[in-house]
Amino acid sequence: MSLITPNQSLITSSVKDLVVVLTGGAQGVGRNVVEQLYSAGAKVIFGDVDDNLARQVISSLTSTSSSSSSDQDPGVHFVHCDTSSYNDQLSLFQTAYSRYQRIDVVIANAAVSLPRDPFSAANLTNEAILTAPTMAEVDINLKGVLYTARLGYYYLRKNPNPEHRGDLVLVSSIAGFKECEGLVSYTASKHGVIGVMRGLALQAAKEGVKINTICPWMTKTRMVRGIEKGWFDLGLPSNEPADVAQAILICATANRSPTPEQGHQGAVLPFSGKILWVGGGKSYEIEDRLQSLEPEWLGHENSEILKKGQEYLHSAETSWDNK
Numbered sequence: 001m002s003l004i005t006p007n008q009s010l011i012t013s014s015v016k017d018l019v020v021v022l023t024g025g026a027q028g029v030g031r032n033v034v035e036q037l038y039s040a041g042a043k044v045i046f047g048d049v050d051d052n053l054a055r056q057v058i059s060s061l062t063s064t065s066s067s068s069s070s071d072q073d074p075g076v077h078f079v080h081c082d083t084s085s086y087n088d089q090l091s092l093f094q095t096a097y098s099r100y101q102r103i104d105v106v107i108a109n110a111a112v113s114l115p116r117d118p119f120s121a122a123n124l125t126n127e128a129i130l131t132a133p134t135m136a137e138v139d140i141n142l143k144g145v146l147y148t149a150r151l152g153y154y155y156l157r158k159n160p161n162p163e164h165r166g167d168l169v170l171v172s173s174i175a176g177f178k179e180c181e182g183l184v185s186y187t188a189s190k191h192g193v194i195g196v197m198r199g200l201a202l203q204a205a206k207e208g209v210k211i212n213t214i215c216p217w218m219t220k221t222r223m224v225r226g227i228e229k230g231w232f233d234l235g236l237p238s239n240e241p242a243d244v245a246q247a248i249l250i251c252a253t254a255n256r257s258p259t260p261e262q263g264h265q266g267a268v269l270p271f272s273g274k275i276l277w278v279g280g281g282k283s284y285e286i287e288d289r290l291q292s293l294e295p296e297w298l299g300h301e302n303s304e305i306l307k308k309g310q311e312y313l314h315s316a317e318t319s320w321d322n323k
């Protein structure tokens with residue numbers, strides 16, 4: 001575990017004029033990311049299902065600031081996009097690319113948490129079991145992230161710098177690596193988001209596309225309204241949406257530092273395949289340590305033999321296609 005202290009000036013200077021596509025920007029964490037990026041001069045194209053709130057975001061930004069905006073380009077754009085629809089996401093990316101002819105950063109943020117756990121006793125009655133449960137969390141949070149990752153990867157690969165073509169940031173959750181009673185489908189979807197990163201990050205890094213994942217703990221947005229009173233009664237720590245937004249921006253900028261000294265303190269470069277746990281307002285990288293401790297938790301012998309298998313599977317000559 002390594003605490004990462006952001007260098008705010010790296011964030012502000014390096015996002016200026018970057019073209020950023022984000023899902024779920026109408027409120028909560030996503031909205032905060034849109035606001036921070038816009039005020040630092042990035043070009044932001046965000047999708048959401050809540051058209052009214054999204055338009056409010058656009059008008060509040062463009063009426064109060066002239067950041068990166070001009071008469072021809074307000075610098076922030078909304079496209080209606082349900083992440084579970086591939087065509088919606090395609091049109092979000094196409095809108096961004098046709099306007100700016102490039103995309104530099106992609107943030108898969110949109111998600112839902114539904115308070116109707118299909119595994120609760122109330123939903124396991126003789127009658128309830130006859131109806132298929134909703135799969136909205138899987139469709140939006142996991143299938144949607146796979147769509148964002150695929151489209152994002154496609155567009156980021158077009159950028160010319162082979163060392164760093166761009167950044168894909170995925171938003172998972174504490175539910176991406178811990179038990180979460182009462183949220184079975186959400187937990188499965190968020191474990192899946194880490195799976196998207198672990199499935200794609202090595203291949204993408206070879207092409208200069210860096211993929212990292214955020215796992216926020218309790219963050220004060222509408223998503224946690226059901227549990228917040230008890231949480232605060234216990235004095236447990238929480239994040240502001242801006243703290244999680246900052247973790248996302250750490251991932252989007254860590255590889256953009258002109259020198260190591262100007263980087264985010266504690267960020268090991270290249271910043272790729274990392275997981276940032278965000279708790280109590282702070283960001284901690286947890287994946288490197290998990291991987292380095294593998295011989296301890298898997299056993300030294302198992303770890304050695306696994307390494308051989310991984311080397312074979314990851315070699316350029318190996319293919320899963322059954323010829």
Ligand SMILES: NC(=O)c1ccc[n+]([C@@H]2O[C@H](COP(=O)([O-])OP(=O)(O)OC[C@H]3O[C@@H](n4cnc5c(N)ncnc54)[C@H](O)[C@@H]3O)[C@@H](O)[C@H]2O)c1
Nearest residue numbers: 024026027028029048049082083109110111173218219221
């Ligand atoms: N709040 C927390 O404590 C917490 C903890 C862990 C992870 N997260 C994750 O952080 C991210 C942001 O969540 P938040 O807390 O800001 O929640 P939020 O509900 O405030 O914001 C989510 C945004 O996603 C949008 N959205 C919902 N369904 C969508 C769809 N199908 N397509 C496109 N947009 C859609 C919503 O309209 C909203 O603007 C999510 O991935 C969430 O799982 C939040």
